[in-house]
Amino acid sequence: MGAFIPLMIILIIVITSYTFVKQSNSRTKKFIYGQRLRWMLSSYVIVLLLGGVTFFILPVQDFPETSVVSEVEDRVTNEAFIDNFYDSAFEGKIDEVDGVVVSKHLEFPFEEEELFLENVTSDYGGIMMIVEKKEGVASEIIATHYSTGLYIQGEDFTEKLSSTEITLSNHTLTVIPPEQTEIRIADFGREFTIAQFAEKDGSDLSTTASLSVQRMGHDIIYVIVPEQVEVTSTSGNIHFINDETYVD
């Protein structure tokens, strides 16, 4: 089916071009001619010119550019960062990572001896939880939502992300992942006739921008619980550090 669409388009163009300009001796009715035609074309040009002027007035010239950083270089640094994000988390040193985003930080007073963890998964999957039993923490549970944030083309879109819902009731800590955030972004591509001759990156005829999406959507819920509290759970995707007693 998809293959027919270009054919259809070509057909449409052929037919319209032809019907507009066809000449014949037969008696035909024309609606657009003479003064009316000239008016129509002039208004068309005026609308286009206004569009052009508006374009240069709009602050669109400040948007982050695609292909500023080379894609490969970009991906390497990106992957290194994400690896570091997880590695540090498992080592309990996540707060030492540069550039990590704290989306939510909650402290719950907790006097109980048992804690039940519930990690809810949404349609799009769940969030990784890391639980650390810490000495010297008494009567409170600290839950922090760390994320890598959202950087597209170096621009910070973190604000767009909604945070995880974390609640403590009785002795159950519930983590509910947020509704998946829909982000729609327009990428203004250069027309191929500019791309081919512009100095920046030569003959690039691809229609899709070489877009670098950095540090997107990596989240960890880091939970610190007092050492003496016994933690149980039936949910998956929960990791413990400093706790050998935990049983699934």
Next chain:
Amino acid sequence: MIIKLTDSKPIYIQIAEWLETEILSENFKTDEKIYSQYQLAEMLNINPATAAKGLNVLVDEKILYKKRGLGMFVSIDAKEIILTKRKNETLKNMVNELVLEAERLHVREDELFQMIKTTIKQREEDV
């Protein structure tokens, strides 16, 4: 239209005859300028060359004379020439026809004369 262009006679002859009649009825007097070929063409809706031919017939018969660059004019003897010509040709032809027709209808000579005399008398009485 003064001239019946559907007549089978060539148009230039019809024009010449019409101009002769005009001269005879003194619509054009001696030394008066007659219509140019273009005036005639316009008036009669005919090709100017045809009109010129009609005028030239009259020039050849010395009814009209040309003045270079000015046009054609009625000559002094115009009327006389026309009258003579008509007598000699037209009337003669008509008489010819009359006699022929009379023969076909078996009209005798004295009968024919009688008819002519009667016609002349009637016209005189009318006048």
Next chain:
Amino acid sequence: MNVIECKELSKVYGNTNAIEDLSFTIEENKITGLIGRNGAGKTTLLKILAGYLHKSTGEVNVLTEDPFNSLKVSSNMIFIDDQMTLPESLTLLEILHSAKMFYKNWDMDLALRLFRYFSFHDNQLHGSLSKGMRSTFNAIVGLSARCKLTILDEPTTGMDSSVRKDFYRALLKEYIDHPRTIIISSHLLNEIEDLLEDVLLIKEGNLLLHKSVDELKEMAIGLKGKSNVIKEIIQGKEVFYRNTVGKDTTYVAVENSFPNELLQRAKENGIEISSVPTDDLCVYLTNRTKGGIDDVFNRN
């Protein structure tokens, strides 16, 4: 000066000869009628003269040049017929203004007066005109262009008789005021006969005659009478048409080269003498057989 000179001009389409060995010249400032039946090659001839079509063999000169691809011929010639293609998106008024750019002798005043007289509207489109109106409009363009050579190919197609009369009158007046060489083609002579100076009669691509209208009028004579008498008189003469009416009466259209006395005698022998209308003569000349349609039904 000769505006048009053709020498043994032929045009072949595939296996058929549209025009064969035509030789004639047309002098400056004459109105010539090109007469012939449908398919006689009139349009082909005119289009060769206009430089639209190639000749196959022979020679053709218009304004002393081969008209094909000649800018000189094109700028001094206008070809009008009902097939004239004009841009669909131009209004009639715009077309007149366009034509003005092309023709240096163009008379806009005349064009507009005729335009109004024939009640055209400024914003009408050429494509929306009826056949007759279209012919009228094309004719206006043809007259107003005041070209040295004006070719009108069946210009009155679709016009009603009053418009036709007006057009012929306009043509004549324009010609008197601004003489030029005009060729009008038609399959009928009677309507345009008075307008013409010369007649060019063609039949099946061949030239039958090229004479002045007056010569054409005097070319033939009609004789009607007893068949045997007629037969005797016309011996050795070219007979254009022969028709037997009733038991023993024959009508012939025959070449007019009788001495006056002979005609006189014929009259005395009961032969009716008449002139042959040019229109009829053309029909006789262009008929495929001497007897015309009757021959088709004549199985003896």
Next chain:
Amino acid sequence: MYLTETNVLETTKILYKYKLNAYLNALSALMFVQILALFFSFLGVGSMGFGSSTVNLQVTTYSGSMVIVFSLMWAFIISITMTTKPYRNSDFSFVTNRVTSHLSSIAFLITACIFAGVTSMLMGLLLKVIMYFRFGGEIIGSHVGVTDLFIGISGTVFYLILLSSLGYFVGVLSQLHKMMKFILPIVFFGLLFVWGPNAKLPSEIVSFFIHESSLFLFILKVVGTSLLFYMVSILISNRLEVRQ
């Protein structure tokens, strides 16, 4: 009537002026095609998606490229149309010979291509303005400066001229003989078939133009090629009859 004098240049100028008026509807076809392309461009010329459990990111690329491609097709078709009988006959209703008819048509086509080049680039900007308001400024992409715009316009105009000269050539070829209308597509598709999808020649021809990153050299290539197409068109049709 006296004889008038004229020459090729003067007649071409008059015919050119005449065609600008008479064939203005070619531009209304362009307008229609470009507006159609604008609507297609609303869908984006490319898009990519990223998803994780928390984010669904859709990046849609918008550019006037489709408007340009549509305009290129228009240029091709219009140029073919200009060589067809009614158009040639229309010239011959007034003063012309074959050379002036061709030259004025070509001049008209080049003018139309310039118009199409400018409008299709402006249409690209208009598209972006519309998208700006639709996306509330959440935009990434490549900057288009005034210089870029002029580069783009020149590039587009010459691409259009290239396509138009090709169309003109194809049109003239198909006018040579009735059979050409059948022969040309057969030859074209036949060659495609014989060459196969990985043939070198066609892709080399295409890359001769699309991989030329210097605008100056590109313009030289296009001017050379279209001159060739136009000249051959004039030469082979100089003996063609009109109004048959």
